[in-house]
Amino acid sequence: MVAYALRRLLGAIPVILVSTFVMYALVSSINDPIAELRQSCPQCDSSAYDRLNDLYNLDQPIPQRYLSWLGGAVTGDLGVSTSMGEQEVAPIFWDRAKNSALLSIPAALIVIVFSAVLSIYSALRQYSLGDYAVTGFTYLGLAMPTFFFGLLLQVFWGIWFQNWTGLKPFWTGGLHTESIGDLLSSVALPITTLVIISLAADTRFGRAAMLETRNADFIRTARAKGVPERTIVLKHLLRAALIPMVTVWAITFGTLLGGTLVTETVFSWPGLGRLLIFNGVFDGDVNIMMAVILFIGVITVLFNLLADLLYGWLDPRVRYG
Amino acid sequence: MGESAVTEANSRPQAMVEDVAFGDKPQSFGRQAWKRFRSHKLAIIGIFMFFSMVLMFWIGPAISSYEFDEINIVDRAQGPSSEHWFGTDDLGRDLFVRAMRGGQFSITISVVTGLMAAALGGVLGSIAGYFSGTVDTGVTFLINCLLTINSLAILLVLGVKFQMTPLTIAGLIAILSWYRGARVVRALVMQFKEREFVLAARAAGASNLRIIKGHLLPNVAGSLLVEATLLAGTAIILESTLSFLGLGVLPPETTLGTLINEAKGSIDTNPTRVLIPGGLVTLIVLAVNFVGDGLRDALDPTHELEQ
Numbered sequence: 001m002v003a004y005a006l007r008r009l010l011g012a013i014p015v016i017l018v019s020t021f022v023m024y025a026l027v028s029s030i031n032d033p034i035a036e037l038r039q040s041c042p043q044c045d046s047s048a049y050d051r052l053n054d055l056y057n058l059d060q061p062i063p064q065r066y067l068s069w070l071g072g073a074v075t076g077d078l079g080v081s082t083s084m085g086e087q088e089v090a091p092i093f094w095d096r097a098k099n100s101a102l103l104s105i106p107a108a109l110i111v112i113v114f115s116a117v118l119s120i121y122s123a124l125r126q127y128s129l130g131d132y133a134v135t136g137f138t139y140l141g142l143a144m145p146t147f148f149f150g151l152l153l154q155v156f157w158g159i160w161f162q163n164w165t166g167l168k169p170f171w172t173g174g175l176h177t178e179s180i181g182d183l184l185s186s187v188a189l190p191i192t193t194l195v196i197i198s199l200a201a202d203t204r205f206g207r208a209a210m211l212e213t214r215n216a217d218f219i220r221t222a223r224a225k226g227v228p229e230r231t232i233v234l235k236h237l238l239r240a241a242l243i244p245m246v247t248v249w250a251i252t253f254g255t256l257l258g259g260t261l262v263t264e265t266v267f268s269w270p271g272l273g274r275l276l277i278f279n280g281v282f283d284g285d286v287n288i289m290m291a292v293i294l295f296i297g298v299i300t301v302l303f304n305l306l307a308d309l310l311y312g313w314l315d316p317r318v319r320y321g
Numbered sequence: 322m323g324e325s326a327v328t329e330a331n332s333r334p335q336a337m338v339e340d341v342a343f344g345d346k347p348q349s350f351g352r353q354a355w356k357r358f359r360s361h362k363l364a365i366i367g368i369f370m371f372f373s374m375v376l377m378f379w380i381g382p383a384i385s386s387y388e389f390d391e392i393n394i395v396d397r398a399q400g401p402s403s404e405h406w407f408g409t410d411d412l413g414r415d416l417f418v419r420a421m422r423g424g425q426f427s428i429t430i431s432v433v434t435g436l437m438a439a440a441l442g443g444v445l446g447s448i449a450g451y452f453s454g455t456v457d458t459g460v461t462f463l464i465n466c467l468l469t470i471n472s473l474a475i476l477l478v479l480g481v482k483f484q485m486t487p488l489t490i491a492g493l494i495a496i497l498s499w500y501r502g503a504r505v506v507r508a509l510v511m512q513f514k515e516r517e518f519v520l521a522a523r524a525a526g527a528s529n530l531r532i533i534k535g536h537l538l539p540n541v542a543g544s545l546l547v548e549a550t551l552l553a554g555t556a557i558i559l560e561s562t563l564s565f566l567g568l569g570v571l572p573p574e575t576t577l578g579t580l581i582n583e584a585k586g587s588i589d590t591n592p593t594r595v596l597i598p599g600g601l602v603t604l605i606v607l608a609v610n611f612v613g614d615g616l617r618d619a620l621d622p623t624h625e626l627e628q
Contacts (some may be wrong), residue, residue: 019466143606145558148599281477297469
């Protein structure tokens with residue numbers, strides 16, 4: 001299995017290289033600091049252009065620039081930002097990554113617990129009122145755009161609830177770290193938004209997995225032998241049905257770590273998503289964009305691999321080829 | 322996620338078991354699928370919702386006396402009234418007509434993306450599954466690359482520089498998401514190509530193209546259709562997110578996401594301006610997903626759950 005993991009990791013390297021190169025070529029051909037300087041500062045002399053060329057190697061062709069960027073990125077040097085006063089990108093990136101993790105890690109843990117509970121409940125009481133409620137929630141959660149759900153939470157807690165009760169229990173935007181209470185009340189709504197969207201997908205999958213297992217032959221056998229229902233659920237059903245769910249959770253974890261773009265935008269959260277969208281895309285900052293894109297790519301690959309490994313580890317029937 | 326195979330076949334026994342008595346007239350797969358689809362309540366509700374929205378989006382602007390880009394400063398920023406059913410925006414444009422216009426785009430984008438992604442994924446997936454070896458390695462590599470690329474990031478990068486039309490957005494989303502259909506088709510074709518009917522066709526001298534077209538594609542078409550439907554739903558959400566971030570189509574043209582983006586500043590005074598377009602996006606995706614689920618149960622009774 002170690003050999004399999006290593007082989008998969010090695011196989012992932014060219015994938016990361018090609019996809020980051022494509023992104024690098026795309027963003028650097030779209031964003032041209034020289035042309036921008038020419039437009040914003042027509043009276044600038046050649047020393048200004050030389051300085052830009054020096055900083056970002058703009059006189060080199062894109063593949064060469066990509067290679068020097070990659071060389072830096074591998075050693076932890078993510079280059080210099082164009083939009084944020086020529087600061088180093090790496091410290092900004094890690095700072096923002098911490099803020100994103102503040103949302104994504106708790107959200108992922110909540111999703112894991114709740115999707116397990118909801119899918120077990122739903123499957124054990126199939127076609128009950130509670131099951132219909134859970135299924136209805138999964139349909140709604142999958143159909144609602146993230147930003148719309150975030151806006152709804154903001155309207156409800158920021159305006160309506162305040163109008164009714166005069167209280168405003170949660171911050172509806174930004175990261176506030178003055179006290180533990182402030183921190184908790186500023187993460188509450190963005191985490192809820194992240195949870196709802198992922199929870200819907202995972203619960204839907206989990207319910208189907210539980211139902212599938214519940215109707216399997218070995219459960220019928222156990223029941224026929226007179227095994228108590230409680231033991232059937234805990235020892236037979238859960239152990240088998242959790243295997244596919246664990247792999248889905250690994251992927252959810254990866255998606256949440258890399259994909260809080262929209263939620264962070266709605267809640268003005270100073271994390272990687274906002275860094276990518278506002279400083280990277282809107283301000284045309286290639287090094288900022290590439291730092292976040294590389295991070296998302298690596299996280300996605302690692303957690304997909306983790307999902308496959310977990311599956312094989314938990315289910316002895318799976319053999320790696 | 323090729324290995325995680327959880328069949329849902331047992332979970333809906335009432336839809337799977339056909340009540341066919343021994344002496345009954347045999348039924349084709351298509352007829353049985355249609356019967357299963359018809360008995361799937363949500364799918365019928367989904368179809369009904371989808372087509373009533375199509376009707377509303379295309380007929381609504383015709384019965385309204387306003388144009389979607391007709392500016393009327395005197396009536397600006399009004400709430401819903403009998404004159405302006407959904408109210409007006411900051412330039413006094415009628416929001417009912419604008420919401421209908423946005424709905425037209427969402428529907429168009431979902432249908433075009435679904436069709437294009439299904440075509441791309443079907444062709445590339447079946448080629449990869451059929452001719453293993455170098456072709457398969459190449460397509461699998463492409464699929465893996467697309468997996469690591471965040472679609473929203475690429476759309477944002479392009480959207481900031483180029484003005485998008487609904488068709489270019491649909492095309493881009495299709496190019497970024499065909500791999501999901503391709504994975505399903507590839508796996509199925511790899512199973513089917515070893516089956517006797519394919520071997521028989523090959524023994525009879527059928528060409529590769531003929532085997533793929535005549536024997537393999539019909540067998541994977543159902544799963545591909547299901548995948549395309551689910552993709553159509555994702556495309557609507559992706560497009561509305563893009564325009565919510567202000568990177569959609571060129572004004573005065575509008576989409577549902579653009580309407581939410583324009584209205585989010587006045588959300589505390591006039592929340593209906595956000596609720597109506599947001600609700601419409603949710604309803605369209607809901608309808609499309611209902612139909613997708615119905616199609617899955619009807620066409621692909623032994624399908625594998627894909628993440």
